Amino acid sequence: MAENVAESLKAEGLRLFNEGLLEEAARRFTEAQEHFAEQGRELEAAEMLNNIGVIHRKQGHWDEALQALEEARRTFVRLQDRSREAQTLGNMASIYASLKKREEALDAWRRAAEIFGELNDRQRQGETLMALGMALFKSGQRQAGLGAYQAGLDLLERPTFSQRLTRFLLALQARLLG
DSSP states (O other), rough: OOHHHHHHHHHHHHHHHHHTTTTHHHHHHHHHHHHHHHHHOOHHHHHHHHHHHHHHHHHHHHHHHHHHHHHHHHHHHHHOOOOHHHHHHHHHHHHHHHHHHHHHHHHHHHHHHHHHHHTOHHHHHHHHHHHHHHHHHTTOOOOHHHHHHHHHHHHHSSHHHHHHHHHHHHHHHHHOOO
């Protein structure tokens, strides 16, 4: 019964999040996190912390976001859930970038991309490399940024139309320029 309560709260939190009702979603995720923790379901509890961290990020509450995400990341590391660890690192990188902490952001994106690569998760590795590429480009490291972005594009298994078009244009440019 209690297991169903936690899952229901999680589902309700996701629904509210998707509807843009962030405060309510955060409350449901917090309740779900408490229920999961009481049941000894540490991975699920940490996942709720990650969700709470994402909400804080969207609200611009950087310190609270990083605190929740770091706690979730430590749990994922301890329980050896590499995929969730990498996802959390990517979320943290976005916050560091918003805070203009460029080196921390670049390091977190690199670590996340490396982990996704080890897991053969090409889609997430590609998305992460594209984010890293944009950050490098914005910081003035144009060649490294373009390289990372193109490498990310090439890894995507489900590129959007604009990503396919960008991929085509970059390939065309390479052929024309030698």
